[in-house]
Amino acid sequence: MAWASSPSARAGCPFHGALDTRRLPKGIGSRGKAFHHLVIFYIVIALFGLVFGSFLNVCIARLPRGESIVLPRSHCPRCNHAIRWHDNIPLLSYLILGAKCRDCRAPISPVYPFIESLTAVTLCLTFYVYGLGPEFVKFAMFGMLLIVLIFTDFFDRRIPHPVTIFGIGLGLILSFFIPVDDQPLAWILRHWDIYLDGPAASVTGAVAGALVGGGLFYAVGEVFYHAGGKQKEYLGFGDVMLMLMVGTFLGVPLTLVTILLGSLGGSIVAVAMTLLSKRFRGYAWPYGTFLGIAAIYAGLNGDRLLNWYLQISGMAR
Numbered sequence: 001m002a003w004a005s006s007p008s009a010r011a012g013c014p015f016h017g018a019l020d021t022r023r024l025p026k027g028i029g030s031r032g033k034a035f036h037h038l039v040i041f042y043i044v045i046a047l048f049g050l051v052f053g054s055f056l057n058v059c060i061a062r063l064p065r066g067e068s069i070v071l072p073r074s075h076c077p078r079c080n081h082a083i084r085w086h087d088n089i090p091l092l093s094y095l096i097l098g099a100k101c102r103d104c105r106a107p108i109s110p111v112y113p114f115i116e117s118l119t120a121v122t123l124c125l126t127f128y129v130y131g132l133g134p135e136f137v138k139f140a141m142f143g144m145l146l147i148v149l150i151f152t153d154f155f156d157r158r159i160p161h162p163v164t165i166f167g168i169g170l171g172l173i174l175s176f177f178i179p180v181d182d183q184p185l186a187w188i189l190r191h192w193d194i195y196l197d198g199p200a201a202s203v204t205g206a207v208a209g210a211l212v213g214g215g216l217f218y219a220v221g222e223v224f225y226h227a228g229g230k231q232k233e234y235l236g237f238g239d240v241m242l243m244l245m246v247g248t249f250l251g252v253p254l255t256l257v258t259i260l261l262g263s264l265g266g267s268i269v270a271v272a273m274t275l276l277s278k279r280f281r282g283y284a285w286p287y288g289t290f291l292g293i294a295a296i297y298a299g300l301n302g303d304r305l306l307n308w309y310l311q312i313s314g315m316a317r
């Protein structure tokens, strides 16, 4: 794999991802056949997404309470009956059971099939953008970690440390093998005649991304904390951990894109909802949820957004 420090190399063509049948393995034959193979790829990836999504449901329900994600087996929260394996098939069981527990007819939350479907869609989009390669694995893992954090913050206002610590470690390890954007650090170092390339540049980019993302949130949180008379923590440490993780996967430029889009999106939604309904006055909005959504977007389309912005602002070389 080529170590391209600039992500713009793959951002030129609007259909540069998996839709390009030329990227499929050679020897498949006609383009019609290749298209069939592509459809099968999407179906298999969607099925994997449903199965992983079912596991993410367990993480989202249990991790904020500090419970094990392995044991005990899933059970109905009302009648405590263990869920039979054939009633635990993602999406399908929910539809067959008519959204009710087989034993006590208690309603099953539509959140479960929603998260399963969302995971399937996220993995398919990742395949569309990156095709089937190392980057698919990286951004599929990134997307799934973020889905857990988006919903634990949304439902419980928790960003569990086991998830973020695992994510930070994984992001750093992956940066040895899959290039992370090392700008603007490379640009700064060049002024001292220091030139990094290969894994050294990528790992430096990941560490810089984490320091900028986590550091910015830590600093802003401290400023608000002291300015607010040390009354209330505006940004939890969970948000700092989330941005450390995002930084290791994305590098500095896309981490900044994430913060910008997450803050902007969160503000727009919060203002709109407060205007629409009095219930949302003084509501504690889950910042991590917005940051998580923005990070998934930045991982999949941030390069193109950034290139587009550099083009129209005339900053691109």
Ligand SMILES: [Zn+2]
Pocket: 076, 077, 078, 079, 080, 081, 101, 102, 103, 104, 105, 106
């Ligand atoms: Zn039940």
